[in-house]
Structures are given as C-alpha cells and as structure tokens.
Amino acid sequence: MSAPAALDARELRQVLGSFVTGVTVITTVDAQGKPHGLTVNSFSSVSLDPPLILWSQSLTAPSHPVFRDAERFVVNILADDQVAISNQFARGKDDKFAGCAIDTGLGGVPLIRGSAAWLECKRMDCFRGGDHMVFLGQVERMQRSGRQPLVFGGGRYLVAQPHDLGSLLTESGPNIARLQAVRLATRAVVELSDEIDETIGLGVWGNHGPTIVRWEEAKEPVSDNLRTGLVLPVLTSGTGLAFAAWLPTEMTAPFIGEEAATDRAANRVPRTEGLEQRVAQFRAQGFVRLEGIEDFTELYGRSISVLTVPVFAPDGAMVFALTAIGASDRLDTSDQGKVLAGMRRCADTLTQRLRGTPALA
Ligand SMILES: Cc1cc2nc3c(=O)[nH]c(=O)nc-3n(C[C@H](O)[C@H](O)[C@H](O)COP(=O)(O)O)c2cc1C
Numbered sequence: 001m002s003a004p005a006a007l008d009a010r011e012l013r014q015v016l017g018s019f020v021t022g023v024t025v026i027t028t029v030d031a032q033g034k035p036h037g038l039t040v041n042s043f044s045s046v047s048l049d050p051p052l053i054l055w056s057q058s059l060t061a062p063s064h065p066v067f068r069d070a071e072r073f074v075v076n077i078l079a080d081d082q083v084a085i086s087n088q089f090a091r092g093k094d095d096k097f098a099g100c101a102i103d104t105g106l107g108g109v110p111l112i113r114g115s116a117a118w119l120e121c122k123r124m125d126c127f128r129g130g131d132h133m134v135f136l137g138q139v140e141r142m143q144r145s146g147r148q149p150l151v152f153g154g155g156r157y158l159v160a161q162p163h164d165l166g167s168l169l170t171e172s173g174p175n176i177a178r179l180q181a182v183r184l185a186t187r188a189v190v191e192l193s194d195e196i197d198e199t200i201g202l203g204v205w206g207n208h209g210p211t212i213v214r215w216e217e218a219k220e221p222v223s224d225n226l227r228t229g230l231v232l233p234v235l236t237s238g239t240g241l242a243f244a245a246w247l248p249t250e251m252t253a254p255f256i257g258e259e260a261a262t263d264r265a266a267n268r269v270p271r272t273e274g275l276e277q278r279v280a281q282f283r284a285q286g287f288v289r290l291e292g293i294e295d296f297t298e299l300y301g302r303s304i305s306v307l308t309v310p311v312f313a314p315d316g317a318m319v320f321a322l323t324a325i326g327a328s329d330r331l332d333t334s335d336q337g338k339v340l341a342g343m344r345r346c347a348d349t350l351t352q353r354l355r356g357t358p359a360l361a
Contacts (some may be wrong), residue, residue, distance in 0.1 A: 015156075020153030021037055021077045025089045026055060027110045035097050035110045039090035042132075043075055043150050051139040053119060054133040062092055064133065068126065070123040073137060074105055075119040076112040080148035083157050085112060086150065104291055106141060116149040118142060161187070163353060181211060185311065185320050188350045189216045189342040192322070193345045195343040198331065200228070202240035203308075205247060206231070209238040209255045210321070215238040222326050223300040235259050236295045237316035238288045238308035245279040245288065246310045246318035286310075287340065292328045303328045309343040314355040 003232030039059060046052040053075065057064055067073065078086055085101040089096050101113040106120045128134075151158040185202055191321065193200045193216035202214040208231045217227040232257045234240035244252050260270040282288045288308040296304060305328045311320035324331065324339050331337050 017154050023086050023150045023152045025076045026073050028073040029108050030066045036063045037089050039086050056134045070120050072267045074109045076115040077117040079116040079148040080150045080159050106290045116147045117144040125314040184353050186214050196339050198324045201323040205243050233353050238290050238306035240319040241288045242308040242310050245282040289333050305331045305333050308334050309347045311347045311350045
C-alpha cells in the first residue's frame with residue numbers, strides 16, 4: 001500500500017477552518033491552587049449517557065502539564081461579546097485572569113462570568129492524538145446563561161444568526177418578526193448578488209410606498225447613486241409595479257391615484273392606462289420585466305432594465321420585491337436567463353426561511 005501524499009499544512013488548516021465552531025475557555029487549577037485557562041475550539045460533545053465531552057490540547061502548550069495532571073476542568077462556552085476574553089486566554093501570558101470576573105466551581109476551578117454556558121467536568125481519560133492530547137471529561141454540573149454564543153470559522157470570530165424565522169413569527173410581535181425578516185432578506189440578497197453578479201435592490205412597502213431598504217452591488221455597479229431609503233414610483237418602477245400586482249389594491253390605490261393625478265396635471269396620458277392588463281400579465285408570468293427605461297436616467301445616468309420578483313410570506317402576502325437592475329444593453333432579462341432563475345430561486349428560499357424549517361424547530 002502506498003503512503004498517502006503529504007498534505008499541505010496551510011491548506012489543512014483552511015479546510016478544517018471551514019468547520020464552524022463555538023469558542024470555549026477551558027479552566028482548571030493546579031496543585032498550588034493557581035488558576036489556568038486557554039482558549040479552545042476543539043471542544044465537542046461525545047455521549048449523552050454517560051454525559052461525556054472532549055477537547056484537545058497541543059502538547060507544546062505551556063499549560064499542558066497542568067491540564068495533563070488536573071483532575072477536573074471547566075468548559076466555559078463563551079458568549080458573543082467575549083471576544084476580548086477569547087483573545088486574552090489565547091495568549092501565552094501568566095496573568096490571563098487579570099480583570100476577568102470569575103466564580104468558583106467544583107474543586108475550586110474558575111467559572112468565567114458572562115459566558116453562554118458552563119460544563120464542570122471530571123477528567124475521565126486522556127490519550128495522545130498526534131501532536132495533541134485528547135481529554136475526555138464527564139459532565140458533573142452545568143448551567144446556561146441564555147446569552148448568544150460566540151462563533152468561530154474560517155479563522156475569524158462570527159456571530160450566529162437564525163437561518164429562518166422558525167417560531168419567532170408566532171412567539172414575538174409582528175414588528176420584531178418584520179425586522180428579523182428584513183435581516184434574513186438582506187443576507188439572501190447578498191448571496192444572490194454574489195451568485196449572479198448583478199446589482200440587486202431589496203424593496204419593501206413603506207409608509208411612502210415602494211422603498212428600497214438595501215442595495216447589493218454587482219462588481220460593476222450600475223450607478224454610484226444607489227441610495228438606501230430610495231422611494232420609487234408605483235407606476236414606473238419594477239418594485240412599484242410588483243407591489244401593484246401582488247398587494248391588496250386598497251394599499252396601493254392612493255399612491256397610484258396620486259401619480260395619475262400628477263400625469264394629468266402635466267397634460268400627460270396617465271400611466272394608469274392599461275394598468276389592469278399589465279399587472280394581470282405580471283401575475284401570470286410571476287415577475288415584472290421593464291426594458292429600456294428612460295425615467296431614471298437622472299438617477300442612473302443611462303437607460304436601464306429591471307427584473308422584479310415578489311417574495312411572499314408563508315401566509316401568501318407579498319413582503320419583499322427583489323429587483324435586479326442593470327444597463328439596458330447588459331442585463332440579461334430573458335425568460336431562460338440566469339438572472340431570472342437566480343432571483344426566483346432566492347425568492348423561494350426566502351419564503352422557506354420565513355416559514356421556518358419545521359424539521360429543525
Ligand atoms: C479560537 C481559538 C481556538 C483555539 N483552540 C485551541 C485548541 O483547541 N487546542 C489548543 O491546544 N489550543 C487552541 N488555541 C490556542 C491556545 O488558546 C493558545 O495556544 C494558548 O496560548 C495556550 O495557552 P497556554 O499558553 O496558557 O498554554 C486556540 C486559540 C484560539 C484563538
């Protein structure tokens with residue numbers, strides 16, 4: 001049998017770094033009662049019955065002899081505002097506990113205050129795994145604070161965000177659920193713009209009508225004039241027409257009436273003409289397509305095309321409009337194009353996330 005090819009150490013670190021973890025500080029006391037601790041993300045659960053966990057320590061860590069000889073240790077699962085603590089315990093310093101508020105647990109082992117959770121463990125076993133020592137501990141006492149855990153992945157600290165709204169829709173008021181929904185949609189728009197490399201606007205129905213709450217730019221932005229909070233007309237923007245097609249008429253009618261009145265006052269044919277047939281067509285095809293629009297040349301500096309796809313909440317109400325916008329001679333607005341396909345996929349995913357995943361709830 002031939003030996004496996006040598007792995008590139010940097011690549012190995014990066015590959016392992018794509019597995020996202022929490023961050024812990026493992027603490028103990030030595031025979032003289034002096035506290036020790038180090039930042040560790042190799043922590044993992046092993047067994048529920050008996051309750052076993054593990055973590056591993058580099059054999060070259062200065063504190064290794066202390067942990068090797070210690071009978072007990074505490075796993076302090078850090079909260080998302082404890083990055084400074086994590087950094088403090090990852091440095092080879094002697095006064096790691098300076099300025100760190102602690103409580104004393106079983107066997108005098110320190111518990112770091114403000115953590116998300118604590119596991120007080122008795123060391124059951126330890127065995128060498130290459131250049132690390134794996135410690136197996138049995139959980140004797142545990143506690144949770146309810147704080148959000150700190151997350152680590154790709155060599156960076158991260159924050160955890162729910163993947164979907166889940167029970168939040170029913171557990172909190174409609175405003176909190178709406179804020180969470182915007183957060184989810186914002187993330188989806190970032191993913192979508194990365195995937196199709198087009199400028200995407202996230203539109204909501206605000207108290208002034210169709211409003212863009214987030215722009216995500218393509219590598220080659222359509223304009224440097226993209227403003228958050230931009231209020232668009234109902235009758236001439238993709239976002240506006242999508243809301244006109246899918247929101248209840250009583251919500252959009254006052255805005256449409258005003259725009260028609262402005263047209264009449266300026267002796268223009270009101271753009272409400274043929275509106276019924278147009279929105280019926282948008283509803284039938286499931287999206288809005290506008291090509292070669294000159295109305296916004298002041299804003300974008302050129303003729304533009306847009307594709308707008310509605311996003312529906314689980315109850316069927318339209319909550320967002322996703323709009324791809326680009327120069328008319330560039331944006332692929334075709335039925336079979338990757339832009340429309342990506343936007344439809346994104347809208348469906350968002351509806352799923354707004355619903356929550358019952359299997360995970
Ligand atoms: C996020 C993070 C995770 C870490 N995970 C581990 C680990 O699982 N095992 C380990 O031995 N060192 C780990 N380290 C490095 C130690 O925290 C660091 O080497 C520390 O200085 C060792 O403590 P000592 O010098 O008191 O022995 C990690 C560091 C960071 C920042």
